Amino acid sequence: MSIDLFGKQTKTTSPSKIQDAADLIIHYLENIGVTHVFGVPGGAIEPFYNGLARSTRRGGLQAVGACHESAAAYMADGYQRESGKLGVCVATSGPGATNLITGVACAHDNNIPMLVITGQPTIASFGKGALQEGACTGVNVIGMFRHCTKYNSLVSHIDQLETKLANAILRAHQSPQGPVHLSIPVDILRSPLAGKAELYDLNKQLALQNSACDEQGVAELLEELRSAHQPLFFIGSGTSEAIDKIMQLVELCDARFVTTPDAKGLINIRHKAYRGVFGLGGHSSAMYGIELNKSIAVAFGTGFGEFLSAGWNKALLNNKLIHVDASINHLLQTPMAKLHVQGPIAKICEKILDKLRLERGPVSDNNTNYFPKVNPMVVLEEPSKYQSNAIPIKPQRLMKELSENFPSSTRFVVDAGNSMMWAPHYLQPNNARKTHLSCEPNQLPFGERRNHSANWLRLTLNFAPMGWAIGAAVGVARANQSGPVVCITGDGSYLMSGQEITVAAREKLPVVFVILNDGVYGMVMHGQRLAGAEPIGFELPVIDFAKMAEAMGIANFTIKSPSDFEQLQQQQIANLSGPLLLDVRIDREEVPPMIMRLKSLGTAQQESMAS
Structure with a gap:
């Protein structure tokens, strides 16, 4: 031993x-x-x-x-x-x-x-x-x-x-x-x-390893935070070990904060200081929060690749930026920053907290900083479609149903393509992060206990291969079977890698494979339309994925309308003993929030021609 x-x-x-x-x-x-x-x-x-x-x-x-x-x-x-x-x-x-x-x-x-x-x-x-x-x-x-x-x-x-x-x-x-x-x-x-x-x-x-801390940088960051009025925090997925400390800094500094798409799952989205996702599939409220920010912007634990920076948006990438990260490769992406602080983010934040607690008092431990349900400070695109009862089901409404029909212990793993724009923008699961900042996980009510580094939303943004989420969901579930894992993928990705569902069946893993079935490579189709490009190569065969799952002996269900979710038993979902496939026939005409991607490709200028 x-x-x-x-x-x-x-x-x-x-x-x-x-x-x-x-x-x-x-x-x-x-x-x-x-x-x-x-x-x-x-x-x-x-x-x-x-x-x-x-x-x-x-x-x-x-x-x-x-x-x-x-x-x-x-x-x-x-x-x-x-x-x-x-x-x-x-x-x-x-x-x-x-x-x-x-x-x-x-x-x-x-x-x-x-x-x-x-x-x-x-x-x-x-x-x-x-x-x-x-x-x-x-x-x-x-x-x-x-x-x-x-x-x-x-x-x-x-x-x-x-x-x-x-x-x-x-x-x-x-x-x-x-x-x-x-x-x-x-x-x-x-x-x-x-x-x-x-x-x-x-x-x-x-x-x-990686324990060295930039003491001079920490001292400079402390002075910047002391003098800042309502700074903006930009939180990335590299903050998993430090997220509770960062949230305490939010309280002590009266900060507003946004997240990268892959860091949304680290925070409680009902926090009153949260303004949404910045980057691919992001919210206009996050963009406005950054554009209107007059104070410093402090980025924690993130690179600044295309999908994470909204196409290298200069409202963020300027000399008001302070970049805190353990990775020198990430810091090299922000040469314009006012300050770089390299080292373990949790250690850096703890050093700052030690000083600010003495000056400003302890962090309050109550729920007054959280909205009871929906966060009105985060603005959704086309909110009426989030509530729509139309048939075929709107992808926006699908995200609402996934948010409401799965327990708080659910981990969502999102594939490349339209899924990675729909999910970060519209997923709003209930009670997915603890709100008691001063509690250790084992002191929390049972329903709020989570791994200290738990992220309920997993994406891959820097390379983004189709089919990644199908395998990754199996790996997530194999590591932790305390709750269901929901893989959100498209029919194109599933046709590439869907055979891995048999691994989940053999391993008896509680993975729900949600297939956005619309018969097209959706990101390609919408990108061509918005850019005024030739419409070519995006059609896929019409597939009954539920029958494919049935042939493999895997539980399955076809969803064509929001009311079909009523037939899914939440108790069964919470106690899965193997995979479940949901073949969701979505409205292929719905356009995901993808204008940022088109701007990066240099094709967004042609958008008016296509409309």
């Missing part, structure tokens, strides 16, 4: 039972608290799966088999986001490895710590035309992964393995975080260790 980074005891391989290289890898994964490995088996990775089987028999790691390797990477991504633990995905050599690349690239652009292990033929066969060789004398897999990983190496001798493995795990967690890759020939994977393994305890090093 050992203690992992999260303070929990973990079962690890006894040093005396480490038979080969595979056992050594598994020992390290167990030691840092990893519980599941996602992948597709094959000949060149077989020794690793043998080690997994031995670990499973003694109550250790569990293997989760994906239908496609890219989905295995998405699952590892979702698992990491939900659990905070290292995501791990594995694949065999050749096409198994190349199939991983899209998922790994997505993790790279979204700073997801992930260990990627791929197999190779025997090292003695390199250069001889071995089946699926991925060395420099074949299809160079190492070269392919070089540009989407933080660490990337071929293990060419058993004596290299432990050092390279430790280096990879540490680098994955080092800011800026991201995926790392080890390519290991099959003969090395099954090799007995040449000598006694060092068995480094990486938990101690991981706990110390």
Whole structure:
């Protein structure tokens, strides 16, 4: 037994039972608290799966088999986001490895710590035309992964393995975080260790990583906040460990705040100081809040890519901006900022709070800062359609039904395409974040207890592959089955990756797959119309996805109108023992809030021509 980074005891391989290289890898994964490995088996990775089987028999790691390797990477991504633990995905050599690349690239652009292990033929066969060789004398897999990983190496001798493995795990967690890759020939994977393994305890090093704080920057930030009148806070998804402290700063500084689309799920959207989502699928109230802001704007834990910054909007990106982040890569995106403060955001906020509490008193612990139901300060586009009873169902109304028909423990995972504009804009789930700022999670009423870093809304915005949410939802549910996971995806994405629903069925995971079924690539169709482009290539076949699910033995339901939701039993939803598919026939003519995207593409000027 050992203690992992999260303070929990973990079962690890006894040093005396480490038979080969595979056992050594598994020992390290167990030691840092990893519980599941996602992948597709094959000949060149077989020794690793043998080690997994031995670990499973003694109550250790569990293997989760994906239908496609890219989905295995998405699952590892979702698992990491939900659990905070290292995501791990594995694949065999050749096409198994190349199939991983899209998922790994997505993790790279979204700073997801992930260990990627791929197999190779025997090292003695390199250069001889071995089946699926991925060395420099074949299809160079190492070269392919070089540009989407933080660490990337071929293990060419058993004596290299432990050092390279430790280096990879540490680098994955080092800011800026991201995926790392080890390519290991099959003969090395099954090799007995040449000598006694060092068995480094990486938990101690991981706990110390990224702990340095810019003390001068903190002091300057404190002075800026002291003198600011109603500053604006711009909260990103990198604040999960610090969100409660940031909300205390909101109170002490009388700040207004907006979120990026992927950070909406970190806050209570009923807070009176909240002005909505800024960026893709955002709210006009958030845009106005930034444009009318006369004070400083403090950005916490976010990059400033296209979807996060509303197409690099200069109302935010100017010399009033203060950028607080652990990632130097994020800070490099704001050279115009008034101040950069680098370091762990929670630590920075705690230092500021220590000073401001002494000067301004403690944070009040009551619910007077929250609206009882809907937040009137957040302005929805076309609010009448949010209430519409029209048939086919409006996507806006669908978001309302999803908000109201699922328990507060629900996690929403949203796919690329129109879904990632509808959901951040219109989803308003009930009681999704605790309101008691001074309470520890275990002191809260049962219905409000959540993981301290829980985010009820998961998106991928920097790479955004279609089908990501389908695999990621499986990974989220595998990490935490305390409530349902709702995957919001389109029919185009589901046709690409929908087979992964069988993984949720095999694992008995409570995932609800909500398919926005409109027979088109919606983002493409609406983008072409608004830009005055040629209407081409967006039509999809008409599919009855409920019948597809039925053929797989999976519970399903077809929704054509808002009243169809009345037949769904909330008690059944809250106690799912496996996946449920909702085939939702939406109105394809409804245009999502996508003008920002068109401006970034340089096509929004033609909007008037199309209308």
